[in-house]
Amino acid sequence: MNHFDKYEEKGPYHWKALYGEGWMRSSPRLHARYDIPIRLLSSRLNLENSTGLDVGCGDGVLLYKIRKLGGDIVGLDTSETGLQLAKEQLETRGVLSTRLINSSCYEMPFDDGRFDYVTSVELIEHLQDVNRFLGEVRRILRPGGWFVCTTPNRKENQAPDTVRDPFHVHEFSPAELSKTLSKVFKTTEVYGAYPSALDKLYVRNKRLECSDKVARLVFRAFSFLFFNPYVERLDDKPTTSNSLLVSVSKQ
Template sequence: MDIKKDVQKQFGRSANSYVTSEIHQKGKDLQKLIEIANLTGNEDVLDIATGGGHTANAFAHYVKHVTAVDLTAEMIKVAKAFIEANGHHNVSFIQGDAEELPFDHDRFDIVTCRIAPHHFPNVNKFIESVHKVLKPGGIFLLDDNVSPEDDDQDQFYNNIEKKRDYSHFRAWKKTEWIRMLEEKGFNIEEMYRFEKTFQFDSWCNRMKLTEKEKNDLSEYMLHATPNIKKKFHIEVIENTIISFKGEAIIIKARKN
């Protein structure tokens, strides 16, 4: 089974939990995306890998139209229900692949993608696809979890994400994102880094881990080096992991 089928399987069965997820629904990054977009109300926006529809829902209030695309049919269904229940009727929904976007060249004013690119097996194809569908001078707003620059810490973070979610491909380093975007024809205009606290139980339960999978993941994290435990602020009470911290970035990039 390839990674895209893994994504469809994993998110098909977890679709509703992403609509209600606190970290997806109420993250402060959503307001930052709106703020730095400098919206006029006339924008045609594409939201890639819309998931529970939170980004599309946030932008729908401020722009002319949003197209929400996702690889997984179940995600499209729950996102549509969520957004329309909020009274937005300027959003259309299309099932599609982030790496092969089914849209014309130079179509959108803004492209957003939030908490999703770590699932994409060919991130360079994704960036090329975004560049293709953006109008000249258009804005790409990227928002995703990232791994630390240190190689051991990078490996640890990607390992725990993969153990938790088999559809995880790779969380990239901040420097990797900057390099890839600039190589594909974008200018980086703004970047923001922020910490994210993950509650271990809800983080695992969102992916419907079995007790054995959860225990194996817990053991792996408990046996991490002191340096890694310090970096990720792994909180442990009576040999039970309560939470840990990761990091994410928002990048505002403009198409050359």
């Protein structure tokens, strides 16, 4: 099964994990997957007065979060099923008229300089031709526009030309991600997210002792009522303790 056929098997599984069963079952870690790009963009531009594109939008969670903030954003994906689920989930929640495009990320159907920002959430590790994709992102960004990208962090002891996930084509180290993006964009910053210290607090193993279950519930309640530590904690010098890399590049 192709990785992106998960929508046909599981339906809108990101929505189920985030909004399906209330805050007690909602994942702060998964919310951060979408809220970190929003945090970084919001500190660099006014989302309400900007037009963005989410490449690899899937079932549309990032589109929803940005539209609820008053932003204008287009979603693009190769999965027709994912886009249909995105449309249904957005409209169910009163977010109407979101433009959804079924297209390859290598030849995107937009004019040069069309967008103020572009996002890609855990996409580039799946691509056969990352440089071609980045060239397209640069083309459709306006001068001074922003590109925010997230991707899993390659482990230090990982053998060359290997991947931990069989659906990945290539996994990046912080240095390699910075080098790849710097060839295309004027400036690039790479941060580390999802530190292992937080993962130890927010245990993900389903077979938990009672004390661990209580700890996870407290962590979720704190994240829901106050702030999400996964969003607030970004390391400007990523290490192998960070399982996710987040980059911000300027056109």
